Amino acid sequence: LRTGIPEAVFAEGKDDAELLKIIKSSSNNGIIVTRLTNKRYQQMEEGINQVLTPNMAIEYNQKARILVIRTQEVKKIGKIGLITAGTSDIPVAEETRIVAEESGCEVLKSYDVGVAGIHRLFSQIRLMLDADVEVIVVVAGMEGALPSVVAGLVDVPVVGVPTSVGYGVGEGGFTALYAMLQSCAPGIAVVNIDNGFGAAIFASKIIKSRKRS
Amino acid sequence: LRTGIPEAVFAEGKDDAELLKIIKSSSNNGIIVTRLTNKRYQQMEEGINQVLTPNMAIEYNQKARILVIRTQEVKKIGKIGLITAGTSDIPVAEETRIVAEESGCEVLKSYDVGVAGIHRLFSQIRLMLDADVEVIVVVAGMEGALPSVVAGLVDVPVVGVPTSVGYGVGEGGFTALYAMLQSCAPGIAVVNIDNGFGAAIFASKIIKSRKRS
Amino acid sequence: LRTGIPEAVFAEGKDDAELLKIIKSSSNNGIIVTRLTNKRYQQMEEGINQVLTPNMAIEYNQKARILVIRTQEVKKIGKIGLITAGTSDIPVAEETRIVAEESGCEVLKSYDVGVAGIHRLFSQIRLMLDADVEVIVVVAGMEGALPSVVAGLVDVPVVGVPTSVGYGVGEGGFTALYAMLQSCAPGIAVVNIDNGFGAAIFASKIIKSRKRS
Amino acid sequence: LRTGIPEAVFAEGKDDAELLKIIKSSSNNGIIVTRLTNKRYQQMEEGINQVLTPNMAIEYNQKARILVIRTQEVKKIGKIGLITAGTSDIPVAEETRIVAEESGCEVLKSYDVGVAGIHRLFSQIRLMLDADVEVIVVVAGMEGALPSVVAGLVDVPVVGVPTSVGYGVGEGGFTALYAMLQSCAPGIAVVNIDNGFGAAIFASKIIKSRKRS
Amino acid sequence: LRTGIPEAVFAEGKDDAELLKIIKSSSNNGIIVTRLTNKRYQQMEEGINQVLTPNMAIEYNQKARILVIRTQEVKKIGKIGLITAGTSDIPVAEETRIVAEESGCEVLKSYDVGVAGIHRLFSQIRLMLDADVEVIVVVAGMEGALPSVVAGLVDVPVVGVPTSVGYGVGEGGFTALYAMLQSCAPGIAVVNIDNGFGAAIFASKIIKSRKRS
Amino acid sequence: LRTGIPEAVFAEGKDDAELLKIIKSSSNNGIIVTRLTNKRYQQMEEGINQVLTPNMAIEYNQKARILVIRTQEVKKIGKIGLITAGTSDIPVAEETRIVAEESGCEVLKSYDVGVAGIHRLFSQIRLMLDADVEVIVVVAGMEGALPSVVAGLVDVPVVGVPTSVGYGVGEGGFTALYAMLQSCAPGIAVVNIDNGFGAAIFASKIIKSRKRS
Amino acid sequence: LRTGIPEAVFAEGKDDAELLKIIKSSSNNGIIVTRLTNKRYQQMEEGINQVLTPNMAIEYNQKARILVIRTQEVKKIGKIGLITAGTSDIPVAEETRIVAEESGCEVLKSYDVGVAGIHRLFSQIRLMLDADVEVIVVVAGMEGALPSVVAGLVDVPVVGVPTSVGYGVGEGGFTALYAMLQSCAPGIAVVNIDNGFGAAIFASKIIKSRKRS
């Protein structure tokens, strides 16, 4: 069983040849390709299959725009919670989910539980705490209020992921980012806008750090 | 009994002579001087007293930095709710309270009920709704999440007042402003950062508009 | 007759499957789909028709990019005024009109009456006031001066809707937004850039709030 | 009689010694020192008097923060209009007035005629046009709507001077600047925020340009 | 012969039907349609021809993206200079040229004379001054230094038109705009980024203002 | 022995009376007052002493601007590392140290080890890892590169604290904040600019979360 | 052998006719066309070939988007180092490489050696210093930390080229630009975002400046 964070490559800004070369030279632990659109994946699928070795299994997730090339099972290391405010935040959250799972985390997810239906939020968080998640990742765009509310309800650390969902003053995700950074509920740390990948790595480092001691 | 919105003057950016001249020429309905610091009021007190006529009563509020010069009682026209997220938002809220009262509103206030102690917030809002407030003004700095939460709980219109309380990315109040504008709970409209005055005028216009029909 | 604000869903950022699922599970009061482009509506039309139940009537407005799925007539609750500065602000205003009407408001509209032809503006506002509108929604891009002018002429509350119409320093609508927030005519509150939906909900809450008392 | 634009020096960012040296070496046409606070003028008064030659007359204006050192009368070359929206815009307007007068312009001024009292504005503009002003300088902070309104009423060119009067989103004067640049009434050109000096020079160049042909 | 500024309509943000309706109802003086791309003009050409009356002549300029519908010759009122820093600024300058000509200005143009070849600039400006231009319009993107240099060389007023030519920190044209506003050479006023239209109207108002007196 | 995060109050934006009232009503676990300048502490010292009860010990740290009012010893729960890039980052780091210690963390600190002396940085990090810290807090202003470098060297999660140390483009701390968010080394999460307090709470939540399972 | 910096033209913002005209009139030293996309080059290839004279050799580089039209060999004048942090920075670096080579520089390049694999970076820099490069150009996007690290290791001047590689807060390249400007390692100067061309010219001027003395 493999342990540890997988190698990853960011597809945007690289041309197909560069991407194939990186995949080909990836280590025995496999590799994760993020921000790979479905259209591009279709185009490259044949090329990718040619550079794969027999021990590699391949899995593409269109919503999360992620391609996972896996060589061995991953050892489970602990649990994280994963929440989105809206439906539109799901692609970013799915990036978190897949990367966290490839890093060995069991992910308890609950999507589209924004502050509107606050009672549904309460019960979902209860389930996560009962399952002993060690960190909760909260993905939200618009006014980015959800991490503040969650952090006011739990003792585990909360990792906020602002998304670029929104328009007008919310375009680009800065409102959500700033709101999370400026939260009056302490115990929140934040990653870059739409950085579902980074949140997953950070969350799994929290869990790994615990396992070590 | 007087009805209607009182004349008002913004003290910043005017020198003492200009201010005194405006006060002197104010109408029979009296005048409200906003953004008048305590220090400045002390300096001008004597001069102001000299331009007052016998029918004028004077009241200075240091926290709200407001001077009210009143000539007659104001007729009550209806009720508004007034909420602040934190202690630091109180000066802006007090500006709202005094201006709204001078416009004939009865103000039910509840200060420092941010999202942290959400149950206290619930009971305060209950009290306001039971008293039939027709609009709730919510004053908040930092991440500005409170109006979203309130608007999710009530049917009356919510007027958000972002404050410049905060530091780092929150400095200047833009995070709070943008969060309120971008709220996923509809039914919120917003005034300028720290504009307690404008929120009071807007809220009393809502009530006056009703009285007319 | 139905009363109350209809359920609404924001189409951008959701894929077709998600949208259909939401429409299907919408309540008996029907649902409004906003920001649904004509092209996308054409693609989804068949799918939408399949999930409709017999009691549902469907109406799509291309200019406003809104799809209304209605189950019963809406009860009229009061009147609002609706003004745009230019021709380019009409799509946002139409979003306001449709959502306000679905919320029970009678909408007196007057489009393309910017500050240039100020006398035409005067007469339009006179008509609205004579008809006893309780709030006026003013939609404007560019330098966003119109709400200031209107608020200087009327006693009813004015809701400003900045639009992203403009270029150079006006691109994105921030100039219009800031001008409205910074208006020297008090009695204006503002919603997000291009948020015709939010203005409609806020305006109808003002009217509903009156009906209650 | 002197004609032509006077030499000018910007006092901020220069120490007293540098300023005195520049004044001393100024040409026979005299010199204008802008942005010289009253406090600083008091400190430097003695020093300045010592470097003056007998043919120089000195005039300090505290509101405009300008020191004029004049050697001869200025020849009148034409008329400009000068309008401010509020009381707080007066210091910037006074900078314009003094520099324009030193450049030979007759200045018809009308202060504090913002969009609120629009009929007073109408009559003031009428007076200016009847007096054959060739350009109107409009000084305004806050939402900066006044130049748009004026430009909609007159045929002469309008020069907008945004001021840093305002708070919240209006702080620093960018809202006023952008609103003027983005005006839907064509025929406006704009100078830097608080740049009363530049507006005066530009306006007098318009008039001088005419005299030449 | 016609005198006076022609009616104009901004094509962006209006759909074809709206545009045709405006053209149809345009006055006897004809109309100018700005920001009409070539592609769109081709699509609308037939429709436009149908709404034209026999006395109307039509002229489309692809570079300037302008359609002129003219009913009578324009009377010449005076001369303006028109300069661009680079080749990429030409489309904006051509918008200025056509609108200024339709307003009765004779335009002396000199394109692509940026600060690099400063001696060519000198001789071009000499030609313009010798021809008695009354105002010079300078169109520049990138660092926007050209108006400062020109204003240091001439006595006539200079109107700066920043363009959105540039990349990195120059993207959108703000660097050019701010540089012009902040110029240490006085006598420059500025219009919005890419606003060739506004510069033309402003320049012709300067000339018309002269003619009146 | 007390466990758990102490109550805390942010002194800025509250007047002395409000602060004393909050201290007085603080729970049996004591209270931490942050952002209390030395000058203000001196003024309030007497008043604070009067509201203290006998079981309370008081400790003021001038560098960190923190007042700790403690009622019982804190139980140690684990270790964190704490690094600053420069000398000027120390006040923010000291805020982290004191709050983390009051939350039960043992803090291994290493100040002024910026990227310049990279070998000293290596040895300090070695010491921390050997001591089994579970999280490293990195405080840095200017270009904010240190967290990236540290995250490239360790497996434990890194919490970045940008500081407002810097000038020019670095003023306000946004460069440091954005650099940390944008880090190409994954495994970093970030708190608000100068928010030493928030980093401490977040880090101790990581450790507490471990203790629970 | 030719010496000196070649003439260059920026293709964006010019239409094909303008570009061909410039190429045709280029001097005997040849010309470099930058920012010429492959697609556009294909379209123009025939036209370009027609305007070429027999002594001209043509070379197009797709990655760098550069077309070189050369008339004679370039004389070698010295060596520069060229480093990129990531794969996505290569197009900008290739622009630097080609322009520097056309200016007579020998370029020692080392791509994709970001701070992650710091030992590989060390050895690459060693090679460059051993080869006596006189300046090192460092191209980096994201958090832009690489120039700081390099400048801490070498005595030669470092020229930073921020790239627009990144997303969220890093979008547009401002984070990288500001980080380089704000570097705590002195000895770095910076060019515009994505300005590989400017870095090449600047670096070759450094070398030429040496040759002269």
Next chain:
Amino acid sequence: LRTGIPEAVFAEGKDDAELLKIIKSSSNNGIIVTRLTNKRYQQMEEGINQVLTPNMAIEYNQKARILVIRTQEVKKIGKIGLITAGTSDIPVAEETRIVAEESGCEVLKSYDVGVAGIHRLFSQIRLMLDADVEVIVVVAGMEGALPSVVAGLVDVPVVGVPTSVGYGVGEGGFTALYAMLQSCAPGIAVVNIDNGFGAAIFASKIIKSRKRS
């Protein structure tokens, strides 16, 4: 004779004790303290004298806000040119001059030669080139056009130093910075706003780099 760049410490953000400690532990090459205001220097003078050793000479420059503690003469390594646009840019330029001289550069300075008096600029640059300067540092605020003009006239590399001199849109120095980065004259690289120190170090590295080969 000493060669090489001196140790330097940035006084802002460090308290007096920290500063003294750093000075005390400075190496045998002496130390430069930058951003030390006159007022602060007076306060610390006694303390500094006490930590000095007999071989140390001390020199304080008030305009540049720099304290130089020197232990040995510096060996001359080459010449640089140093130009400011205005009088207000002199403090930043003096920081450059002193640090460059302490690094072994001979500095040919020419202050207050902005684009206005372009002929004086020409003759000053001629003098510098005749003296064989190897790099020219140009310090400018406001619209920052001077480096572009200089770079168009010389073959040596130009280092631009934007200053925070200016107001309105120029406040903070960003206009000058962006204009320099965006210059259409290639061969300019830029340091942070007001960073006279960095420009000096960079310029002397250019010269040192030459000496090495």
